[in-house]
Amino acid sequence: MPLLDQDITKGHQKQAAAWFEDLRNQICSAFEKLEDELAGTNSDQEPGRFQRTAWSRNDDPKNGGGVMSVMKGRVFEKVGVNISTVYGEFPPEFAKSMPGADKDPRFWASGISLVAHMHNPLVPAVHMNTRHIITARDWFGGGGDLNAAFPNTQDTADFHDSYKQACDKHDPDYYPKYKKWCDEYFYIKHRNRPRGEGGIFYDQLNSGDWAKDFAFTQDVGRAFLNIYPDLVRRHMNESWTEEQRDELLYYRGLYAEFNLVYDRGTTFGLKTGGNVDAILMSLPPEAKWR
Numbered sequence: 001m002p003l004l005d006q007d008i009t010k011g012h013q014k015q016a017a018a019w020f021e022d023l024r025n026q027i028c029s030a031f032e033k034l035e036d037e038l039a040g041t042n043s044d045q046e047p048g049r050f051q052r053t054a055w056s057r058n059d060d061p062k063n064g065g066g067v068m069s070v071m072k073g074r075v076f077e078k079v080g081v082n083i084s085t086v087y088g089e090f091p092p093e094f095a096k097s098m099p100g101a102d103k104d105p106r107f108w109a110s111g112i113s114l115v116a117h118m119h120n121p122l123v124p125a126v127h128m129n130t131r132h133i134i135t136a137r138d139w140f141g142g143g144g145d146l147n148a149a150f151p152n153t154q155d156t157a158d159f160h161d162s163y164k165q166a167c168d169k170h171d172p173d174y175y176p177k178y179k180k181w182c183d184e185y186f187y188i189k190h191r192n193r194p195r196g197e198g199g200i201f202y203d204q205l206n207s208g209d210w211a212k213d214f215a216f217t218q219d220v221g222r223a224f225l226n227i228y229p230d231l232v233r234r235h236m237n238e239s240w241t242e243e244q245r246d247e248l249l250y251y252r253g254l255y256a257e258f259n260l261v262y263d264r265g266t267t268f269g270l271k272t273g274g275n276v277d278a279i280l281m282s283l284p285p286e287a288k289w290r
Contacts, residue, residue, distance in 0.1 A: 003136055004106050012210055013108060016132040017085045019214075020112040023130075023221045024083045027114065028069055030229045031081075035073045040237030042119060048073015050081070055275040057086045064088075068278045072285070075123075075236050079116040080281035085109070086272060090135075094271040099204060100136030108134040109272070111142070112221070113265065115282040116228075121248035122235040124148035124155060124197075125255065127282070128224045129265065130217050138210075140217045141203035143178060144224045145186055146231075147196035149251040150244065155231050156197040162227035163200045166219040170212070178202045188258050195258050252287035259283060 003009055028050045035047035050071040057063035066084025073079075087108040095101035111131025118125060130142030146159045160179070167174035182201035187194050200220070205213050259266055259282045269279035 003100075003138060004104070004108060004134060009134060009138065012132070012138070012214070013085075013110065013134070016214065016217075017083075017110040019218055019221075020083050020085075020110055020130070023218075023225070024067075024069060024081050024112055026225055027081050028071075030225060031071065031076060031079060031116075034075050034229060034232050034236065035071075037233070038075050038236055040120075041239065042074035045074040048076060053277075055278060057088065057275075058273040063273065066275065066278060068275070068281065070281065075119060075232065077117050077119045078285040079114070080278075081112070081114045082278050082281055083110075083112050084274065084278070086274065088272070091271060098135060099139070103136040106135065107272075109268075113281075114224075117252065117284045118232070118236075120236055120238065121149050121240050121244040122152075122238050123232055124152070125252075125284075126224075126228055128221075128228075130220055132214075132217070138206060139203070140205040140213050142217060142220055143182055143199060143201035144220070144228075145182055145196055145199035145201070147251075147255060149248040151197050152235075155234070159197070159199060159227055159231065162223045163220070166216075166223035167200065169219060170216045174202075174216075175200065186258065188254060188262070190261070191254060191257070193254075195255060246288070249286060249288040250290060252284040253289045256283050256287055 032049060048071045050069045053068045054065065056065035064086035066082060069081045071079050089105040090098055090101050090107055095105045101107060109131060111129060113129040116126050125147040127147060128144035132140050146156060164175045167178060178200035179198060182198050183194065185201045186196065207213055266279055
């Protein structure tokens with residue numbers, strides 16, 4: 001019986017999709033709280049709130065879909081926390097590059113994807129995603145990485161420590177392995193430089209114990225939620241200069257280059273009939289190139 005047809009797999013699908021939705025709700029709540037707490041620049045403006053927009057894959061609900069949650073506020077210049085659950089068949093050419101799809105082009109994929117671009121240049125931007133994909137095989141993937149225009153040693157250390165604790169809880173080999181993978185993956189080859197301060201990245205995780213791998217993926221999401229709002233609070237009330245803001249916009253240009261040229265998630269979304277606005281949510285609201 002093909003993997004997608006198994007009852008136990010369908011149960012896994014429901015659990016994973018429900019978790020991604022719950023994590024989305026927790027993160028959106030935490031970010032709106034930050035909007036309420038701002039006391040520095042922009043505090044005379046109204047706090048931002050997430051606007052949610054549902055979409056269907058290929059404009060057909062039978063193919064699944066997702067919900068975009070986007071906020072343009074006074075702390076978060078633009079933040080998207082998107083969830084999706086899509087299914088169908090991979091296009092023949094794309095199927096060749098997906099594990100298990102060469103045997104059966106059908107797929108099911110669910111996940112959460114987050115990118116935050118901040119008004120204050122001293123508050124680091126961030127990316128996080130986790131996902132579960134099922135073809136003739138099944139696996140988890142995801143991670144999170146910090147992207148500061150002005151890196152802060154303590155912020156970087158604390159961000160990494162949060163993920164290290166999550167990894168060490170499951171396997172002492174995970175953190176060094178997934179940190180290295182993140183450093184190599186989020187590298188802008190044509191600029192010969194990393195995109196940011198790193199974090200962790202993992203893909204095709206299938207240890208043979210679905211519950212164990214799912215628990216790890218959940219802890220990756222919790223690790224992000226445990227540390228990133230704290231980093232925002234450290235700096236969101238600090239003053240900045242126009243020169244710093246200018247440097248932020250140039251840095252965002254590098255971020256955009258990576259996402260458009262190298263990012264697998266962008267390619268996956270576009271190749272599988274995802275919502276273009278949701279896929280390109282990661283792009284900054286404003287950027288510059290020298």
